[in-house]
Amino acid sequence: MKAIVVNPPNKGVEVREIEYDVKSIGEKQALIKTIANGICGTDRGIVSGLLKFSRPPAGKNSLVLGHENLGQIVETGSKVLRFKKGDYVVSIVRRGCGKCSNCLSGRQDFCETGEFVEAGIRGLDGFMREMFIDDEEYLIKIPSEIVDVAILLEPLSNVVKAYNELMQTQRRMIWWCKDGSYDCRNAVIIGSGPIGLLFSLIFSSQNFNVTILNKRDPSPIELEIARQMGANFINIKKESISTNIDVLIDTSGHPSAFIPLLNKLNKNSALILFGTTGGEASEITAELVTFLVENNVLLFGSVNASKKDFEDGVNFLTVWKYRYPSLLNKMVTKVVKPEEAPDVLYAKPKGEIKTVISWT
Ligand SMILES: [Zn+2]
Incomplete structure (x- = not known):
């Protein structure tokens, strides 16, 4: 064959x-x-x-x-x-x-x-x-209803795993908002590839405020996808982030992309490292270590996914297909x-x- x-x-x-x-x-x-x-x-x-x-x-x-x-x-x-x-x-x-x-x-x-x-x-x-x-x-x-979008399930399963890890780990304290939702929390996603967009979708559909970052202007398709899910798209070379960050997700693997943003992390926030690349070096200062310690910042890397994460992903795809038509x-x-x-x-x-x- x-x-x-x-x-x-x-x-x-x-x-x-x-x-x-x-x-x-x-x-x-x-x-x-x-x-x-x-x-x-x-x-x-x-x-x-x-x-x-x-x-x-x-x-x-x-x-x-x-x-x-x-x-x-x-x-x-x-x-x-x-x-x-x-x-x-x-x-x-x-x-x-x-x-x-x-x-x-x-x-x-x-x-x-x-x-x-x-x-x-x-x-x-x-x-x-x-x-x-x-x-x-x-x-x-x-399910036959999502066959046309199911090719996204494998990349999504890895995103679901990281999201589930975050939500479980953040039970270390009260992280939800005063009304019990996550409406007051800001998720910032570095990168607008498929993984970045799937992270944006999962946080948007859980009602976090989502900002997608890249070093360039969005393409018309990226802009339309961000609009449908209610996310902001910022070209970090032209504009800075105005809000503080409750969860920062790096899908680029470039230390230079996320290290300058760490001082925007809120107390009890989280940094998720997902992207990998080679060749780049970047310094972490003792002042930054102190900042991360003093603010209870959670840092974790995440790779791969369990069968349960795939099954959760099937449910997310089913909801998103109808909530965000054509996205x-x-x-x-x-x-x-x-x-x-x-x-x-x-x-x-x-x-x-x-x-x-x-x-x-
Ligand atoms: Zn083993």
């Missing part, structure tokens, strides 16, 4: 035929036809050879790329209970080490050994191929055929929010 294949840690990508036995379905497995894959920075990092932790499955020298996925079940094993032929599904990405308490409790996103594998990233073939077999336990059911569809700015994937994997299309590979 046709697949999009990489050879990490070497750079490069090719669309080619691979051998795959679609008949070897286990009792608790399903054969899935790929509908679509999303492309993200991780995929481009692997293709460019910069993402050094990417590796093929054990004993192989190439890796099928792709972790953002949407598929449809073609056939199920005899002991599959929750799915049937024709169901739409999203496969979760990380598979646990089978050793640590978190992995043995469905929280492989908090794996303690680091011996997990991730589809299309490290140690496990991904979803950029015509078909694949997966275990029932790793599948998320997609989620607008986030998909380009759809390409598998044969065209190398072009958009080597270079980001202009004005991209999310580029999707369609297999149908």
